[in-house]
Amino acid sequence: MAEPVRHIKRMEIPEEDIQSESIDEVLAVISENKESVVKGVNLLAHLDEAGMLDTLSALTIQRKVAMEKMVNELIKERYQGSLENLMPLFTMLGTLNIDELSFFIERINRGMKDAIENDTFEKTSYMNVLTALKDPDINRSVTLLLQFLKGMGRES
Amino acid sequence: MQEHIVVNVNGEQYLAYEGQLLIDLINTTDNFLPQICYNESLGPVQTCDTCIVQVNGEQVRACGTEVKAGMDVQTTSAAIESSQREALDRILENHELYCTVCDYNNGTCEIHNTVAEFGLEEQTYPFQPKPYEKDFSNSFYRYDPDQCILCGRCVEVCQDVQVNETLLIDWDRDNPRVIWDNDVPIDESSCVSCGQCVTVCPCNALMENDMLGEAGFMTDQEPGMLRSMIELTKRVETTNGPLFAISDTEAAMREERIKKTKTVCTYCGVGCSFDVWTKDRKVLRVEPQHHSPANGISTCVKGKFGWDYVNSDERLTRPLIRKGDQFEEVHWDTALQYIAERFNEIKERDGSDALGFIASSKGTNEESYLMQKFARQIIGTNNIDNCSRYCQTPATQGLFRTVGHGGDSGSIEDLGKAEMVIIVGSNTAEAHPVIASKIKRSHKLNGQKLFVFDLRKHEMAARADRFYSPKSGTDLVWLSAVTKYIIDQGWEDQTFIKKWVNHYDEYKESLEKFTLSYAEEMTGIPEKDLKEIAQEIVEVSTVSICWAMGVTQHQLGSDTSTAISNLLLITGNYMKPGAGAYPLRGHNNVQGCSDLGSLPNFMPGYDHVNDEDVRDRYAKSWGKELPKTDGKDNVAMMDAVHNDEIHSLYIYGEDTALVDANVNYVTAALEKVEFLVVQDLFFSRTAEFADVVLPAVPSLEKDGTFTNTERRIQRINQALDPIGESKPDWVILTELAKEMGYDWNYSHPSEIMDEVASLAPLFAGVSYDRLKGYESLQWPVAKDGTDTPLLFVDGFPFEDKKAKLYPLDFELMFEVDDEYDLHVNNGRVLEHFHEGNMTFKSEGLLREMPSSFIEISPELAEERNIKEGALVRLTSRAGTIVEHVHITDRVKGKELYHPLNAIGDSAVNLLTDSRTDKDTNTPAYKEVSAKLEVLDNEGNPPLPKHNFRYGNRQAQIGVDVQSKWSREDYEFPESQVKK
Numbered sequence A: 001m002a003e004p005v006r007h008i009k010r011m012e013i014p015e016e017d018i019q020s021e022s023i024d025e026v027l028a029v030i031s032e033n034k035e036s037v038v039k040g041v042n043l044l045a046h047l048d049e050a051g052m053l054d055t056l057s058a059l060t061i062q063r064k065v066a067m068e069k070m071v072n073e074l075i076k077e078r079y080q081g082s083l084e085n086l087m088p089l090f091t092m093l094g095t096l097n098i099d100e101l102s103f104f105i106e107r108i109n110r111g112m113k114d115a116i117e118n119d120t121f122e123k124t125s126y127m128n129v130l131t132a133l134k135d136p137d138i139n140r141s142v143t144l145l146l147q148f149l150k151g152m153g154r155e156s
Numbered sequence B: 001m002q003e004h005i006v007v008n009v010n011g012e013q014y015l016a017y018e019g020q021l022l023i024d025l026i027n028t029t030d031n032f033l034p035q036i037c038y039n040e041s042l043g044p045v046q047t048c049d050t051c052i053v054q055v056n057g058e059q060v061r062a063c064g065t066e067v068k069a070g071m072d073v074q075t076t077s078a079a080i081e082s083s084q085r086e087a088l089d090r091i092l093e094n095h096e097l098y099c100t101v102c103d104y105n106n107g108t109c110e111i112h113n114t115v116a117e118f119g120l121e122e123q124t125y126p127f128q129p130k131p132y133e134k135d136f137s138n139s140f141y142r143y144d145p146d147q148c149i150l151c152g153r154c155v156e157v158c159q160d161v162q163v164n165e166t167l168l169i170d171w172d173r174d175n176p177r178v179i180w181d182n183d184v185p186i187d188e189s190s191c192v193s194c195g196q197c198v199t200v201c202p203c204n205a206l207m208e209n210d211m212l213g214e215a216g217f218m219t220d221q222e223p224g225m226l227r228s229m230i231e232l233t234k235r236v237e238t239t240n241g242p243l244f245a246i247s248d249t250e251a252a253m254r255e256e257r258i259k260k261t262k263t264v265c266t267y268c269g270v271g272c273s274f275d276v277w278t279k280d281r282k283v284l285r286v287e288p289q290h291h292s293p294a295n296g297i298s299t300c301v302k303g304k305f306g307w308d309y310v311n312s313d314e315r316l317t318r319p320l321i322r323k324g325d326q327f328e329e330v331h332w333d334t335a336l337q338y339i340a341e342r343f344n345e346i347k348e349r350d351g352s353d354a355l356g357f358i359a360s361s362k363g364t365n366e367e368s369y370l371m372q373k374f375a376r377q378i379i380g381t382n383n384i385d386n387c388s389r390y391c392q393t394p395a396t397q398g399l400f401r402t403v404g405h406g407g408d409s410g411s412i413e414d415l416g417k418a419e420m421v422i423i424v425g426s427n428t429a430e431a432h433p434v435i436a437s438k439i440k441r442s443h444k445l446n447g448q449k450l451f452v453f454d455l456r457k458h459e460m461a462a463r464a465d466r467f468y469s470p471k472s473g474t475d476l477v478w479l480s481a482v483t484k485y486i487i488d489q490g491w492e493d494q495t496f497i498k499k500w501v502n503h504y505d506e507y508k509e510s511l512e513k514f515t516l517s518y519a520e521e522m523t524g525i526p527e528k529d530l531k532e533i534a535q536e537i538v539e540v541s542t543v544s545i546c547w548a549m550g551v552t553q554h555q556l557g558s559d560t561s562t563a564i565s566n567l568l569l570i571t572g573n574y575m576k577p578g579a580g581a582y583p584l585r586g587h588n589n590v591q592g593c594s595d596l597g598s599l600p601n602f603m604p605g606y607d608h609v610n611d612e613d614v615r616d617r618y619a620k621s622w623g624k625e626l627p628k629t630d631g632k633d634n635v636a637m638m639d640a641v642h643n644d645e646i647h648s649l650y651i652y653g654e655d656t657a658l659v660d661a662n663v664n665y666v667t668a669a670l671e672k673v674e675f676l677v678v679q680d681l682f683f684s685r686t687a688e689f690a691d692v693v694l695p696a697v698p699s700l701e702k703d704g705t706f707t708n709t710e711r712r713i714q715r716i717n718q719a720l721d722p723i724g725e726s727k728p729d730w731v732i733l734t735e736l737a738k739e740m741g742y743d744w745n746y747s748h749p750s751e752i753m754d755e756v757a758s759l760a761p762l763f764a765g766v767s768y769d770r771l772k773g774y775e776s777l778q779w780p781v782a783k784d785g786t787d788t789p790l791l792f793v794d795g796f797p798f799e800d801k802k803a804k805l806y807p808l809d810f811e812l813m814f815e816v817d818d819e820y821d822l823h824v825n826n827g828r829v830l831e832h833f834h835e836g837n838m839t840f841k842s843e844g845l846l847r848e849m850p851s852s853f854i855e856i857s858p859e860l861a862e863e864r865n866i867k868e869g870a871l872v873r874l875t876s877r878a879g880t881i882v883e884h885v886h887i888t889d890r891v892k893g894k895e896l897y898h899p900l901n902a903i904g905d906s907a908v909n910l911l912t913d914s915r916t917d918k919d920t921n922t923p924a925y926k927e928v929s930a931k932l933e934v935l936d937n938e939g940n941p942p943l944p945k946h947n948f949r950y951g952n953r954q955a956q957i958g959v960d961v962q963s964k965w966s967r968e969d970y971e972f973p974e975s976q977v978k979k
Helices: A015-032 A034-049 A052-061 A063-074 A077-095 A098-117 A126-132 A136-153 B022-027 B078-093 B110-118 B153-161 B196-200 B223-236 B240-257 B301-305 B332-350 B365-379 B393-402 B412-417 B433-445 B459-463 B475-488 B494-500 B504-513 B516-523 B527-539 B557-570 B590-595 B612-622 B634-642 B663-672 B729-739 B749-759 B843-848 B858-863 B961-965 B973-978
Strands: B004-009 B012-017 B052-055 B058-061 B072-074 B141-143 B167-170 B177-180 B206-208 B259-264 B273-279 B282-288 B320-323 B326-329 B355-359 B384-386 B420-424 B449-453 B466-468 B543-547 B580-583 B648-652 B675-680 B692-695 B704-707 B712-716 B822-827 B854-856 B871-876 B880-887 B895-899 B929-936
Touching: A015 A034, A034 A052, A052 A063, A063 A077, A063 B223, A077 B223, A098 A136, B004 B022, B022 B052, B052 B078, B058 B078, B078 B110, B078 B973, B110 B240, B153 B167, B153 B196, B153 B433, B196 B206, B196 B301, B206 B282, B259 B712, B282 B301, B301 B843, B320 B332, B332 B355, B332 B648, B332 B675, B332 B692, B332 B729, B355 B365, B355 B634, B365 B384, B365 B590, B365 B612, B365 B648, B365 B704, B365 B729, B365 B749, B384 B590, B384 B634, B393 B557, B393 B580, B412 B433, B412 B543, B420 B433, B420 B527, B433 B449, B433 B459, B449 B459, B449 B527, B466 B527, B475 B504, B475 B516, B475 B527, B475 B557, B494 B557, B516 B527, B543 B557, B557 B580, B590 B704, B612 B749, B634 B663, B704 B749, B822 B871, B858 B880
Parallel strands: B004 B072, B355 B384, B355 B648, B420 B449, B420 B543, B449 B466, B543 B580, B648 B675, B675 B692, B822 B895, B854 B880
Antiparallel strands: B004 B012, B052 B058, B052 B072, B141 B206, B167 B177, B259 B273, B273 B282, B320 B326, B320 B692, B704 B712, B822 B929, B854 B895, B871 B880, B871 B929
């Protein structure tokens, strides 16, 4: 004989029991993965030493704000050009002939060095130019530039 | 055999078959062909133009072209690629690529994948937003016009697969878009939220609300922030390559976090299978597959969206034992020890038959098997039954009498193939929505004839070529009269009868009574119509008859089921695809629960308990003599409690106190029984009477198999961990057996199925190895794993392989009278399942239908002077309910309809009485007369205005792509490219 009953007395499990059950579970995982856990703790210690843990936690907590600030900054008009150039620039890198470019860059560097070292602001006359052509270094530069201009102007 | 033809693709020869779509052929080769609107389950939609190929020198859509012998097909050339590119460009003009922050970026976005594989780096036309807002009005999904590429898959599926006919694309406006009904918000439309449009959408235009902000790692953003991120993504990722690299990485990361588990739906007997996507305990998405055997890509609202109950905080999490006037939570050991003690005590004191067991049609096959094993092996009683007693046993009985197997003759697919489908007493569109869709599709597109016999003008009735409402409980008469008329005209299938059927002469004689005039008098269907029905039945070559509770839950339920089978035998409608008997099983495992022996007279596989050989077989395996005589069924068990013969009941997965007929009588038995164990997900009404309540788990938290209405055994796989201390029924039964001294030693349900296969010949070849993933088996399954999609191919399972015609008589058992002058019919509604213990936990489903109601005809409402929402009291001979009124012409005259999900004061079974089917003891739930008192003649309408029943369907064939093509701004890509 049983009248319908709706009241349920919930089991009261002492907080310590729940805790000790959880701790047992955690201990089991730790003992199964001892090495990883030790390495992980070392990594955490290094990160903490470097002050990174504080930075990372703060950033994680404030991630929405951080993301909003970053994104809203980056979509401003003034970055549009740079952002849009990012990918084309990256693609362009692939088309450059780095070996040849380094040949040029090396020479440009030398030129810049000399230019800075001999920063005289004397006026250069037409005759000076002609005389300078006799300097083998200058002559090589001019020849190189003329070849470059020829190549650049060629119809593919 | 299909004729093979040879087709040249890029210079290589391929075998194709007549009528094959070119796109299907190309997809079997290694050639890549872009395609977005094409979907195997839908067939050609022809809207996206991306699958352009060259056939005999001319550019065509591969999806819109059938192969022809000698065809010369090119899939690559500069010209073809330009056209394909143009088509893709047009799509990207309609769809903004922000994959990394898109919830649909799960590796299956067809736009993403096609554009990536095609290698389209930069789009030609910039994305153009459309001047429409997102539609968030529906409870379960949302539409984003800005992301919609107008491929029309959603329209195709809604019009021609689900055939709810709600979605259209309005091609006439400047900016075409998908519209619902005549362009109303989704919520105000006829949308039944089956979710199939969402399932087939190739992108994020239609998405499940549960996915939004959940699926991705970076998608949970405020709308403004999301917009900024999309802008930023677009600026940085100006070409598609980098965009895809990042988003593909993010998609791969999602795989780690979102689990996809194949399972089977628990909301009816169709057995829809799908992947359920879970993230921790959250159900994000239900994804049916093209190769889901019963349903393909189809689902209904409950299967697609109704899983909230799994995470309900009302779930039981610990065993409960009654102590005084309350229950106390206890540890499993305590509960199991207590049950074992009490079972043993009652068994010793009053004998094995003083205990009764009720298994659940919602549990797995393995659990049903263990419940009957527990009863028979450990307790030693055949007092074991399941709730198919309340619904389907009469259908099984009718089929056993005539054709020998109690199951659907073929597969759901056969219902699509049939030239004629007759539905008797089944509200298929609401009770078995996916089966209804198959029929609706064939009826709409393939000229299938549909006849409906039902009291209510439900959706199938409204669509039918012929619809009749015979007087309640008289289907046997028109069925027999039509059969007699067919014989009288000499239209019976004599060849079939001679070869395959016994007892023809006796049967013919028994039909004498069923003249057309008698039938007209009893049923109300005019003689002329009966003749036409007979003629049309014999004119087609395949007839399938579906029936459900409108037939079985009557005092002549078994006989009426038999009459259906007799008609099919006389017309030769067995043993061939597209024909036969289809009792539509109501619960996910109503078929399997009986198949596995939770029945008082049958062992697993319908081997009779009276058969000594059968008992010996089990005795040898179980090491125990088995009880010899039939046990008691559910109804008899309740009687036996009242008669002091049964003192203990063990019920799992069944709210007996709500779903049994005449609940006042049943609850009195539950109050009286000395010891009651109830095992459930929730603290049910039945649990209130229990001595011990054990917490069980839903399908998503366990492994096992279900058997659907087409006898198809399918695996369910565990997606989630059990909540709290709850356990699967099979685990509980195994532990309880051990406590009783029987160490069954099962560690997985597959071991239980192996045992079943070794003992029950019907399942000889069933094993989990043969049920991996979406593989399934339709019983009988031979030892080598051969299954039986179509029954009776080699005759009927009787000694001489012949079916039996079964003579019947008829007497009108039920009529309303002057005092109880209204007939109260009851049944399902689309939005809720059974008594509602699962669906009431879904906010969305409750929003669609917050409460039950009584459907009353406009004429009765006028006669009683009541308005929508009026409060009435209905009183039958058994009891009383109070309920609000919904006025609708689905019912007529003095017929009322009451959804069976009503609970509390309005529970259906407060009205039903103890009359049952004479052959199976199935309660005659459908035979209730009542009187009506008006308590308040108006009130709040019980059915919210946003319910689909107030919608306005817009039928058309498919997406109407011709209207797209005839737009002034449309050009076939080839001509655009050539400009």
